[in-house]
Amino acid sequence: xxxxxxxxxxxxxxxxxxxxxxxxxxxxxxxxxxxxxxxxxxxxxxxxxxxxxxxxxxxxxxxxxxxxxxxxxxxxxxxxxxxxxxxxxxxxxxxxxxxxxxxxxxxxxxxxxxxxxxxxxxxxxxxxxxxxxxxxxxxxxxxxxxxxxxxxxxxxxxxxxxxxx
Amino acid sequence: xxxxxxxxxxxxxxxxxxxxxxxxxxxxxxxxxxxxxxxxxxxxxxxxxxxxxxxxxxxxxxxxxxxxxxxxxxxxxxxxxxxxxxxxxxxxxxxxxxxxxxxxxxxxxxxxxxxxxxxxxxxxxxxxxxxxxxxxxxxxxxxxxxxxxxxxxxxxxxxxxxxxxxxxxxxxxxxxxxxxxxxxxxxxxxxxxxxxxxxxxxxxxxxxxxxxxxxxxxxxxxxxxxxxxxxxxxxxxxxxxxxxxxxxxxxxxxxxxxxxxxxxxxxxxxxxxxxxxxxxxxxxxxxxxxxxxxxxxxxxxxxxxxxxxxxxxxxxxxxxxxxxxxxxxxxxxxxxxxxxxxxxxxxxxxxxxxxxxxxxxxxxxxxxxxxxxxxxxxxxxxxxxxxxx
Numbered sequence: 001x002x003x004x005x006x007x008x009x010x011x012x013x014x015x016x017x018x019x020x021x022x023x024x025x026x027x028x029x030x031x032x033x034x035x036x037x038x039x040x041x042x043x044x045x046x047x048x049x050x051x052x053x054x055x056x057x058x059x060x061x062x063x064x065x066x067x068x069x070x071x072x073x074x075x076x077x078x079x080x081x082x083x084x085x086x087x088x089x090x091x092x093x094x095x096x097x098x099x100x101x102x103x104x105x106x107x108x109x110x111x112x113x114x115x116x117x118x119x120x121x122x123x124x125x126x127x128x129x130x131x132x133x134x135x136x137x138x139x140x141x142x143x144x145x146x147x148x149x150x151x152x153x154x155x156x157x158x159x160x161x162x163x164x165x
Numbered sequence: 166x167x168x169x170x171x172x173x174x175x176x177x178x179x180x181x182x183x184x185x186x187x188x189x190x191x192x193x194x195x196x197x198x199x200x201x202x203x204x205x206x207x208x209x210x211x212x213x214x215x216x217x218x219x220x221x222x223x224x225x226x227x228x229x230x231x232x233x234x235x236x237x238x239x240x241x242x243x244x245x246x247x248x249x250x251x252x253x254x255x256x257x258x259x260x261x262x263x264x265x266x267x268x269x270x271x272x273x274x275x276x277x278x279x280x281x282x283x284x285x286x287x288x289x290x291x292x293x294x295x296x297x298x299x300x301x302x303x304x305x306x307x308x309x310x311x312x313x314x315x316x317x318x319x320x321x322x323x324x325x326x327x328x329x330x331x332x333x334x335x336x337x338x339x340x341x342x343x344x345x346x347x348x349x350x351x352x353x354x355x356x357x358x359x360x361x362x363x364x365x366x367x368x369x370x371x372x373x374x375x376x377x378x379x380x381x382x383x384x385x386x387x388x389x390x391x392x393x394x395x396x397x398x399x400x401x402x403x404x405x406x407x408x409x410x411x412x413x414x415x416x417x418x419x420x421x422x423x424x425x426x427x428x429x430x431x432x433x434x435x436x437x438x439x440x441x442x443x444x445x446x447x448x449x450x451x452x453x454x455x456x457x458x459x460x461x462x463x464x465x466x467x468x469x470x471x472x473x474x475x476x477x478x479x480x481x482x483x484x485x486x487x488x489x490x491x492x493x494x495x496x497x498x499x500x501x502x503x504x505x506x507x508x509x510x511x512x513x514x515x516x517x518x519x520x521x522x523x524x525x526x527x528x529x530x531x532x533x534x535x536x537x538x539x540x541x542x543x544x545x546x547x548x549x550x551x552x553x554x
Contacts, residue, residue: 031472032473034444035444035447035451035471037447056415056440060422063418063419063423067423068419
C-alpha cells in the first residue's frame with residue numbers, strides 16, 4: 001500500500017470555520033479491499049474507483065447496511081448536472097399496495113437537497129427518516145428478504161412528517 | 166498456375182483441404198475431450214517418497230513454508246521439498262522459469278505469494294500470473310467454510326468458489342492507443358469457459374453438492390460474459406441432478422454479505438472470482454484461514470486462498486499459519502496421502518477452537534510458532550504419526 005497524505009481545506013456552508021479534511025490515498029486491489037470491508041467496514045470512509053469495481057463494491061456496501069431498500073445514490077456530472085435515484089428494482093409485485101419502502105428514494109432526495117445547498121431541509125428529513133427507521137413499529141418489508149414487522153407506507157410517511165415538524 | 170486452374174486439380178485440392186480440416190477439427194475435439202477427462206497426472210514418486218516443489222515467495226511466505234516443512238518432518242510425511250526461490254525484485258524471468266521447470270518435473274507445488282513490483286515497467290508480468298498461465302492451471306478452487314472457534318457474523322457457511330484462472334481480465338493485454346486513453350482487453354473463450362464449467366459441475370458431483378451458481382455481468386458485457394453464461398448452461402444440461410442458476414456479480418456480493426448460506430458451488434471468470442473468493446474468505450474469518458488450490462490438466466499448485474504476501478507482518482511471528490497448513494493438507498490429499506492429511510487437518514481444527522492461541526487477524530495475541538507447536542502437540546497426543554498409504 002502506498003500512503004500519500006494531502007491536506008485540503010474546504011468550506012462547509014453550515015459551519016463558520018474552515019474544515020480540515022485529511023486525505024489519505026490507499027492503493028489497494030479490490031480483492032484486498034473486499035475482505036477488509038467484510039471484516040471491518042468502519043475502517044473505510046470515502047472510496048473512489050473505476051466503474052466495474054464501483055458496481056461490485058457499492059452493492060457489497062449496500063448489503064452491509066441493510067440492502068438496496070435503504071441505500072441512496074446520485075449520479076453527478078459536469079456543471080452540477082446530477083440525477084439522484086434509488087438503485088433497487090421496480091418491485092412490480094408490490095406496486096400500488098402501499099408496501100414499498102420509501103427510505104432509499106427519500107435519502108436520495110436528501111442527497112439531492114445537499115447537492116442544491118439546502119442543508120437544513122436535508123438534515124431535518126434525514127433525521128426524521130433515521131428516527132422512524134429506529135422505531136421498530138413502522139419498519140417496512142426489506143427488499144433483501146423481509147423483516148418481522150411491516151405496515152403501510154402511508155403510516156411510515158405520517159410518522160416521518162410528524163418527526164419533521 | 167496452370168495446374169491450379171485445371172478443374173480436376175481444383176477438385177482434388179478442395180477434397181484435400183476438407184479432409185485436413187476434418188482431421189484438424191477432430192484433433193481439437195479429441196484434445197478438449199482428453200483434457201476434460203484427464204484431470205490429474207500422477208506426480209513424481211521415488212522410493213515411496215514424493216518430491217514437491219516449494220516456492221516460499223515473499224512476505225510471510227518463507228516463515229510459513231518453514232513451518233510446513235517442520236510439521237511434515239514431525240509427522241514423518243513422505244514428502245521431500247525442492248525449494249526454489251523466486252526473487253521478485255529482478256526483472257529477469259530466470260527465477261520463475263526455474264520454478265516452472267521444477268513444477269513440470271515434480272507435478273505439484275506448494276507456494277507462497279510472490280510480490281508484484283509495481284515500480285517496474287508495465288512489460289514486467291506478475292510472476293504468479295506467469296506461473297498459472299504457463300502451467301495452464303485453469304481452475305482456482307477455494308473452499309470457504311465456517312470454522313469452529315472462529316467468531317464471525319454469519320455461521321454455517323460452506324461455499325466452494327471455482328474461478329477461471331488463465332484468461333478474462335487477467336490476460337495482460339493492455340495498450341495506450343492515444344495518450345491518456347488505455348484499453349484493456351478481457352478475453353473470454355468458449356473452450357476455456359466450457360472447461361471451467363465442466364470442472365465446476367464435476368467437482369459438485371464428486372463432492373455431493375446440489376447447486377452451481379454462475380457469476381457474471383452479462384447484462385453489460387453481453388458478448389464476453391454472455392458467452393461464459395451460455396457455456397455454463399450448456400454444461401449444466403449434462404448434470405440434471407445439479408441445480409444451476411446464475412447471478413449478476415454485484416447482486417452476488419450483496420447476497421453474500423446478507424445471506425451467504427444460499428450459495429453452494431460458484432463458478433465465475435477470473436476477476437469476479439478474485440473478488441467473490443475474497444468476500445467469502447472475509448465472511449469465514451479472513452485470509453489467514455482459507456487455503457486455495459490451482460489445478461491444471463497436468464499440474465497442481467497449492468497456496469493460501471487469498472494470495473496475500475502479508476508484507477506488513479512478515480518476520481514478526483504473528484501470521485496465521487492456518488491457511489498455509491490447510492493448503493499443505495490439500496497437497497497431501499492430491500498426493501493420495503489421505504491419512505496424513507486427515508491427521509494434520511484434525512489437529513489444526515482442534516487448535517483453532519482455542520481462542521487463546523488465535524493470532525492477531527482473529528483478534529487474539531497468539532504467535533505463529535505457538536499455534537504450530539499446539540498443532541504438533543495435538544498430533545502427538547492423537548496416536549502414531551506414521552500412516553499407511
